[in-house]
Amino acid sequence: MPGLIVAPSLPKVLIERQGIFSVHREDAMLECNCPALRGPCGGIALDDIPLALRRFQLLCIERAKRFVERQKPRGFEWHGAPLLLHGPWPSKVQNLQDASSSVWASARNRDSHDDEEHPERVLHVVSDWQPSGEGHVFMDYILVGTFLYQDKMTDLEVASGI
DSSP states (O other): OOOOOOOOOOOEEEEEEEEEEEEEGGGOOOOOSTTTTOSOOOOEEGGGSOGGGHHHHHHHHHHHHHHHHHHGGGTEEEOOSOOEEEEEEEOTTTTBOOTTSHHHHHHHTSOTTSSSOOGGGGGGGOBOOOTTOTTOSEEEEEEEEEEEEEOOOOOOOOOTTO
16 A cells, blocks of 8 residues: 655745846946856845836836846745845847848858858857947846745655555
8 A cells, every 4th residue: 555645835935036128228227236246245125226227227127127027937925125226237149140131131141161160150150249338239237125925845756565
């Protein structure tokens, strides 16, 4: 007769989740300590953004709502604690090499069988990254929030007769 194992009801646990959103460079109006490495950074609570930057605050709140909504189907329930903002950094995704640039045009005209390396074939995954972000159109911010998650127990097979 197989043994019967009753799983206890497990509590909800607090889990920190992060989400990234991009904004146009001119909309990146606030900077935490992280990008310039000015020391420890606890992030900037969305409610603590100065009133002078109200347009930026509303943009962050709208992105934060989307972030929270996207966590629900994954089983994460927002704890209600303030969401914290970190950034901005030059976007690694949005600032990729433009496929309509002259570099791409000359690359397309090269013979693929000329026994030469073709580094231009990976331009779509390379960005002209600069630490200052100069010349980048998009900047990334990270949202950090605390969520409740239903802890799960993993079923283990136990060999009988032990």
